[in-house]
Amino acid sequence: MMAPDQSLKKHVADLIKPDRVHRDIYTDPDIFDLEMDTLFSRAWMYVGHVSQIPNKGDYITTRLGPQDVIIMRDNDGEVNIFHNRCPHRGPHLCGNSRGNTKRIVCPYHAWSFTLKGKFFGMPFPEEYPQECLKSEFDLTRVEDVEIYRGFIFARLKPGGVDLMTYLGEARSGFDDIIDRSPEGEIEIIPGAIGHRYRANWKMMFENLNDILHPMGAHASAATAINSVSNPAKLHPVTKSLVGSSKMMPVLPKLQSKITRYGHSYATGLISVINQEIPKGDHYHALEKAYGAARAEEILKTDRHLMLIYPSSNVNGAQCTIRVVRPLSVNETEVWGYAFRLKGAPEEVTRNSVFYCNIATSGFSPVVADDLEIYERAQQVHERGMTDWVNVARGYRQEADAGRNAPPPATSEEYIRNQYRVWLEFLTGDAPCQA
Incomplete structure (x- = not known):
């Protein structure tokens, strides 16, 4: 890969605005090559x-x-x-x-x-x-x-901050999985499930913490689920992955946690909804190992889809990780892995595998909904039907209030944060670079 010239880096800097991004970042092969040479070579x-x-x-x-x-x-x-x-x-x-x-x-x-x-x-x-x-x-x-803690990280080009600094608070996403094991140890279940989609890799990262998108994108999956003869018998993971209009009044109460290097997660799904922690076999195994207070604290850990920018996302509650692999400017591969928690009941393992399948398989109606949206958006960008992509939700409120308080989970601030980090890497201004 040839070294990028300064004119390309200057062009990239013109494509990111405080509340919008240019379609070229999804469609330009030269920008994709620059991402590979900088962001995907220098980030952990x-x-x-x-x-x-x-x-x-x-x-x-x-x-x-x-x-x-x-x-x-x-x-x-x-x-x-x-x-x-x-x-x-x-x-x-x-x-x-x-x-x-x-x-x-x-x-x-x-x-x-x-x-x-x-x-x-x-x-x-x-x-x-x-x-x-x-x-x-x-x-x-x-x-x-x-x-x-058993998770292997690497970067192609040496120099810059160490892994602990780069992860910061985001390492709690990995802690969340391990802490759920009564023995404090986990292992990847052999095998993986994956899919490819015909769109830019950034589509998925923009979508994962979008707490509003299930209301629209997964309406068809929700209709299918609600049409079964006995919805009460559906697996709870299936129901949790499909948004409901009944959640709309609650969403502004949820918060989005954002870290320095592009990582983010939503919080409040348990505490705001006052979700009860089921005190079944998993709880009792944790209680025996760590005591009742710690067992409840572990199972009430309130993080939803920890994004580890730009490579992966971790779901501690479901004990899974998804890895994003950009193949070209308009083709992306995603692989999902489930973990076995040593000392936990077999039901926890089954739930992890089930979630991994429904959240990563291209045959899942939930994943199919998302891929349809990604690919439609990619087609619009490639045809030049519009130049700018709006990521302004919550921007004015946060500009007025400053960035001291966590934004609501309905905000697109986590996307704007990703692009601030993206721009630093691509232009060579990131403090995590040599």
Whole structure:
């Protein structure tokens, strides 16, 4: 990827206004390339969980911004991340999504590497110049890797703030999942579910904390749910994912929590609605482990969809995480993973898997509603039917009051905050960059 010139960065700066953004940010391939070179290379990105590679030689493959990578546990038990590319002729070294190996061997010409990424050997070494046997043929390592309570984060370009500073209050989203385990340990349930949509990656991040959109976007899903013969027998997760007009008077009482680096979540869904905490098997397992007060505190944790900008979103109550992978300016891939809470009843695991399916599967009526909206909006932007996208809801009230108090969850301030951070990364002004 060529280094972006200053004229492109200046152009980008003209596309973000306090209350609107230009359609080019969704449609311009050069801007997408700039995002990959800056935001997705310099921000800390969630890439996996240590439970996916519990043993020596275990590996998974994934993407880190624009690069395909291998996450591997070596013989010393350390977690390493390498570019999934052979330094000889360039093919992927690992084609499977996960596995276990004693040595990394290229499927093309059988060059081999240790679990620490060191060059090990190749067939007919005498036919290669001596310089081919030097350390420059080690695998390309991702140097900036940090682990927070089992969650693995990395960034392609070193420099800038550490992971704890970058996450800030947003790390409570990961705490929320782990704290729900009576043993304080979790593991990813093997497998994942995902989908692709034909629109820009930012569509999803704009939508996830939009507390108003279910009233319109999911009206068809709500109609289908309400038409079943006995709605009371529906899974509670199904009902919770579909908005109802009865919630409208409550929404202004909910708050949106926003952090420095683009992360956000909504709060108040439990406390404002006075939702009762069911004191079933999960509660009693937590009570036995931590006491009644702490058990109730854990289950009343009131965060809705913690966005970890720009890579993922965490749902602590449902013990899931979704990862967003931009593929091109108008194609995005999303993968969902469910967690098993050690020591928790099996029902909690089933609910986690159920939620992961209904919130991530392209066959889910809820997801299908969202994808339809994303793709319609992308088509409008690409056809140039309008130049500017309005993100002004709540802007005037917040401008008058200042940003000292948390905005209501009905505000689009969390979107405006994302674009302030986006602009800092793309223009090189972010304090989290070197």
